[in-house]
Amino acid sequence: xxxxxxxxxxxxxxxxxxxxxxxxxxxxxxxxxxxxxxxxxxxxxxxxxxxxxxxxxxxxxxxxxxxxxxxxxxxxxxxxxxxxxxxxxxxxxxxxxxxxxxxxxxxxxxxxxxxxxxxxxxxxxxxxxxxxxxxxxxxxxxxxxxxxxxxxxxxxxxxxxxxxxxxxxxxxxxxxxxxxxxxxxxxxxxxxxxxxxxxxxxxxxxxxxxxxxxxxxxxxxxxxxxxxxxxxxxxxxxxxxxxxxxxxxxxxxxxxxxxxxxxxxxxxxxxxxxxxxxxxxxxxxxxxxxxxxxxxxxxxxxxxxxxxxxxxxxxxxxxxxxxxxxxxxxxxxxxxxxxxxxxxxxxxxxxxxxxxxxxxxxxxxxxxxxxxxxxxxxxxxxxxxxxxxxxxxxxxxxxxxxxxxxxxxxx
Amino acid sequence: xxxxxxxxxxxxxxxxxxxxxxxxxxxxxxxxxxxxxxxxxxxxxxxxxxxxxxxxxxxxxxxxxxxxxxxxxxxxxxxxxxxxxxxxxxxxxxxxxxxxxxxxxxxxxxxxxxxxxxxxxxxxxxxxxxxxxxxxxxxxxxxxxxxxxxxxxxxxxxxxxxxxxxxxxxxxxxxxxxxxxxxxxxxxxxxxxxxxxxxxxxxxxxxxxxxxxxxxxxxxxxxxxxxxxxxxxxxxxxxxxxxxxxxxxxxxxxxxxxxxxxxxxxxxxxxxxxxxxxxxxxxxxxxxxxxxxxxxxxxxxxxxxxxxxxxxxxxxxxxxxxxxxxxxxxxxxxxxxxxxxxxxxxxxxxxxxxxxxxxxxxxxxxxxxxxxxxxxxxxxxxxxxxxxxxxxxxxxxxxxxxxxxxxxxxxxxxxxxxxxxxxxxxxxxxxxxxxxxxxxxxxxxxxxxxxxxxxxxxxxxxxxxxxxxxxxxxx
Ligand SMILES: Cc1cc2nc3c(=O)[nH]c(=O)nc-3n(C[C@H](O)[C@H](O)[C@H](O)COP(=O)(O)OP(=O)(O)OC[C@H]3O[C@@H](n4cnc5c(N)ncnc54)[C@H](O)[C@@H]3O)c2cc1C
Numbered sequence: 001x002x003x004x005x006x007x008x009x010x011x012x013x014x015x016x017x018x019x020x021x022x023x024x025x026x027x028x029x030x031x032x033x034x035x036x037x038x039x040x041x042x043x044x045x046x047x048x049x050x051x052x053x054x055x056x057x058x059x060x061x062x063x064x065x066x067x068x069x070x071x072x073x074x075x076x077x078x079x080x081x082x083x084x085x086x087x088x089x090x091x092x093x094x095x096x097x098x099x100x101x102x103x104x105x106x107x108x109x110x111x112x113x114x115x116x117x118x119x120x121x122x123x124x125x126x127x128x129x130x131x132x133x134x135x136x137x138x139x140x141x142x143x144x145x146x147x148x149x150x151x152x153x154x155x156x157x158x159x160x161x162x163x164x165x166x167x168x169x170x171x172x173x174x175x176x177x178x179x180x181x182x183x184x185x186x187x188x189x190x191x192x193x194x195x196x197x198x199x200x201x202x203x204x205x206x207x208x209x210x211x212x213x214x215x216x217x218x219x220x221x222x223x224x225x226x227x228x229x230x231x232x233x234x235x236x237x238x239x240x241x242x243x244x245x246x247x248x249x250x251x252x253x254x255x256x257x258x259x260x261x262x263x264x265x266x267x268x269x270x271x272x273x274x275x276x277x278x279x280x281x282x283x284x285x286x287x288x289x290x291x292x293x294x295x296x297x298x299x300x301x302x303x304x305x306x307x308x309x310x311x312x313x314x315x316x317x318x319x320x321x322x323x324x325x326x327x328x329x330x331x332x333x334x335x336x337x338x339x340x341x342x343x344x345x346x347x348x349x350x351x352x353x354x355x356x357x358x359x360x361x362x363x364x365x366x367x368x369x370x371x372x373x374x375x376x377x378x379x380x381x382x383x384x385x386x387x388x389x390x391x392x393x394x395x396x397x398x399x400x401x402x403x404x405x406x407x408x409x410x411x
Numbered sequence: 412x413x414x415x416x417x418x419x420x421x422x423x424x425x426x427x428x429x430x431x432x433x434x435x436x437x438x439x440x441x442x443x444x445x446x447x448x449x450x451x452x453x454x455x456x457x458x459x460x461x462x463x464x465x466x467x468x469x470x471x472x473x474x475x476x477x478x479x480x481x482x483x484x485x486x487x488x489x490x491x492x493x494x495x496x497x498x499x500x501x502x503x504x505x506x507x508x509x510x511x512x513x514x515x516x517x518x519x520x521x522x523x524x525x526x527x528x529x530x531x532x533x534x535x536x537x538x539x540x541x542x543x544x545x546x547x548x549x550x551x552x553x554x555x556x557x558x559x560x561x562x563x564x565x566x567x568x569x570x571x572x573x574x575x576x577x578x579x580x581x582x583x584x585x586x587x588x589x590x591x592x593x594x595x596x597x598x599x600x601x602x603x604x605x606x607x608x609x610x611x612x613x614x615x616x617x618x619x620x621x622x623x624x625x626x627x628x629x630x631x632x633x634x635x636x637x638x639x640x641x642x643x644x645x646x647x648x649x650x651x652x653x654x655x656x657x658x659x660x661x662x663x664x665x666x667x668x669x670x671x672x673x674x675x676x677x678x679x680x681x682x683x684x685x686x687x688x689x690x691x692x693x694x695x696x697x698x699x700x701x702x703x704x705x706x707x708x709x710x711x712x713x714x715x716x717x718x719x720x721x722x723x724x725x726x727x728x729x730x731x732x733x734x735x736x737x738x739x740x741x742x743x744x745x746x747x748x749x750x751x752x753x754x755x756x757x758x759x760x761x762x763x764x765x766x767x768x769x770x771x772x773x774x775x776x777x778x779x780x781x782x783x784x785x786x787x788x789x790x791x792x793x794x795x796x797x798x799x800x801x802x803x804x805x806x807x808x809x810x811x812x813x814x815x816x817x818x819x820x821x822x823x824x825x826x827x828x829x830x831x832x833x834x835x836x837x838x839x840x841x842x843x844x845x846x847x848x849x850x851x852x853x854x855x856x857x858x859x860x861x862x863x864x865x866x867x868x869x870x871x872x873x874x875x876x877x878x879x880x881x882x883x884x885x886x
Contacts, residue, residue, distance in 0.1 A: 034811065084811070099807055100806065101795075102795055120716065120846070120848035120850055122641075122848045123715055125715060127690070127692055127696075128690050130689075130717075132872065132873035132874075132878035132880055133882070139849075139850045139851075143881070144886065147858070148885055149881040149883070151880070153882065174883070174886055220878055247882075247883075
């Protein structure tokens with residue numbers, strides 16, 4: 001089956017990319033979604049706070065997704081749900097499996113928008129038993145918000161990522177007692193507002209530099225042993241204490257879901273765990289683009305939509321105008337910067353550089369070095385949980401052979 | 412109450428295969444299993460190695476049944492559609508002292524009747540396994556060593572036995588036994604009863620207790636826990652052989668092996684226990700990593716997806732017990748490693764003796780075949796499309812990591828032995844065994860169990876008992 005554009009994933013990234021590609025002139029396209037409904041993870045994020053940046057209003061996840069679903073529907077873009085992409089080839093063949101069988105699209109362009117998955121508890125090497133009552137935070141969120149089942153009553157949460165924080169509040173509102181949230185780092189990777197609104201407002205303690213070292217209980221969880229960790233993140237002997245609980249939620253990181261990407265032999269960035277892309281979100285294979293959490297984990301969906309629109313427009317340009325000769329310059333992460341995205345930028349075009357800092361502090365200066373052009377931007381505070389960005393004009397790039405972003409303490 | 416011919420106590424690999432072998436005769440058999448599913452004990456959590464047979468002492472029952480069982484494994488796995496691979500085993504030595512041990516193993520293996528054993532030097536070893544650690548100098552190569560899916564074999568054996576007329580009672584923990592005029596009356600902890608002419612004790616870690624119910628007390632069962640780390644399939648081709656180290660002064664090593672499902676398995680440790688436990692101790696991770704690195708370098712431990720433990724039930728005789736106790740009670744106890752390897756040979760021995768005692772005739776209607784656990788995955792695309800056209804549920808993916816369809820989940824719940832728990836579905840289909848460890852598919856499998864079994868949300872368990880998934884109620 002031929003298709004000009006196949007978008008893999010019908011979450012916020014896939015939907016926004018579809019709308020943007022349509023508006024840039026592409027008609028022959030399909031969005032493929034493995035779940036029953038499009039909307040991605042937003043479907044189960046019934047809390048508010050979505051859309052503040054983009055729409056200047058606070059929406060719930062389903063409301064935010066609906067805006068894009070409406071736009072997709074208005075344009076008559078085909079969304080194939082309950083359809084699972086099983087393989088992607090470097091030649092842009094997209095193989096799918098659904099109740100209709102196994103079939104393959106031969107695409108001119110592909111947009112990867114598969115999102116991310118939660119890191120599992122199993123990867124953490126926690127000692128103890130493997131009883132019922134251990135959930136990744138997102139799975140618990142699905143039980144509560146989609147199916148209306150409360151997994152348990154007495155909860156310990158490991159990891160203070162946003163889903164963990166949101167679930168601390170959610171479980172509390174539904175009548176569970178959240179005993180504490182443990183975070184192995186010295187700072188939370190969640191948004192500041194979530195710490196305030198989800199923990200502080202409910203008096204839920206956040207134990208920084210703490211982890212779970214053991215799980216107790218044979219059939220259902222009966223408790224956990226938590227301990228303080230040292231600078232190497234190793235538990236400090238003597239600091240262990242047992243907390244009784246019947247449920248443990250793990251919010252220990254998100255991993256871009258790049259199994260298909262690997263199948264297409266696309267290299268991944270070890271830091272973002274997503275593809276290497278340029279400013280138009282094009283990967284190492286011309287005509288394959290990536291956006292959203294499959295590219296790098298975002299903390300705000302607003303930026304996902306923005307990134308997806310870049311990819312959607314670029315895919316349209318590729319389809320309608322053909323492959324473009326690009327003169328690329330690499331970006332690099334300087335002092336206190338975990339990564340910069342895109343990993344390369346095209347000369348002659350404006351570009352917005354997204355980056356994450358490694359550690360949190362107040363009074364920061366962002367320094368961008370691009371050949372003879374040097375720029376500095378002030379920030380009151382920076383934190384790893386909040387992705388930041390700066391925009392460079394095409395004129396800033398004329399003599400750059402590398403663009404380096406650093407974040408320094410003021411003064 | 413009708414008295415059946417044989418009650419097998421314990422639905423582990425030995426009990427399940429014994430039931431299947433018994434059905435090859437006109438013998439009416441029921442398996443009584445305490446847990447909510449078969450493969451609840453050692454047969455669920457072990458190394459899955461089909462040992463070549465150089466380890467067991469010459470002349471022991473272990474040696475005899477190991478070598479016999481190894482030779483039978485490929486055949487039974489083919490009949491039952493269970494993944495099996497003869498990947499070969501390597502026992503590696505570091506330096507002259509350990510190399511001397513290899514000679515001992517080689518000699519013992521030859522006496523036990525293990526074919527094709529050879530000692531190889533480092534160069535040849537590196538051809539077989541490129542990640543050998545620097546200090547490794549030589550190895551014993553046993554090409555007949557293999558790997559099998561242990562719970563897969565147990566489930567398939569039970570399913571095939573049931574398809575041929577055997578019955579399975581789960582949640583039947585034998586708690587008392589009373590001698591009757593024509594056999595034994597067995598009562599469960601919850602008051603169910605079964606009468607049988609002959610009883611076979613295949614209760615694994617519970618074998619000493621079960622024996623005591625009949626007044627037999629001639630063996631003692633000890634417990635030794637083994638802990639493991641399991642790595643992602645992305646690490647599965649790190650080693651192609653099963654790699655052991657010779658026991659050293661620093662203790663018994665661990666093994667590193669690919670699994671039949673393409674993961675990499677590392678372990679087990681060895682911890683004496685007073686009480687049955689499958690918890691992983693805190694020091695286990697360090698121990699496993701250290702011992703594995705005696706043999707191989709650069710093991711990708713970052714790709715761990717889970718850790719688990721199994722409990723070895725060994726006998727104070729340090730050999731298998733395969734003998735009659737009180738009248739018409741047969742004990743298959745102390746079946747520690749190489750018990751999985753030996754399981755079919757043991758089951759044949761038991762069935763043979765029982766058939767003789769019962770004077771049972773051969774069952775001509777017995778069919779040894781069962782559809783492969785992974786039949787759908789083994790089909791071509793065109794064949795899959797034909798299957799999906801007949802039942803679209805086979806097109807609907809439920810577990811993304813292992814690509815398991817709704818149709819396969821339903822099969823697991825509907826076929827013998829039926830899955831009634833999340834773990835039951837997982838062991839039969841692999842849904843939830845992949846890198847996300849069920850984060851994605853669990854709610855969907857949960858709802859399928861509710862629908863198929865008519866359960867309420869609060870009734871669904873992870874693996875029986877009180878392992879409820881939802882304990883906070885409905886919202
Ligand atoms: C860590 C470890 C690693 C191993 N590695 C290997 C290996 O690589 N290769 C190999 O060949 N062997 C290996 N083995 C040995 C192998 O796993 C066992 O020999 C085999 O699984 C024993 O099977 P079984 O049926 O006797 O016992 P089990 O599988 O333990 O089954 C016993 C069953 O009896 C049930 N039961 C107990 N009491 C009662 C009761 N009162 N009423 C009803 N039911 C009851 C239990 O619930 C259980 O399901 C290993 C074992 C362990 C623990």
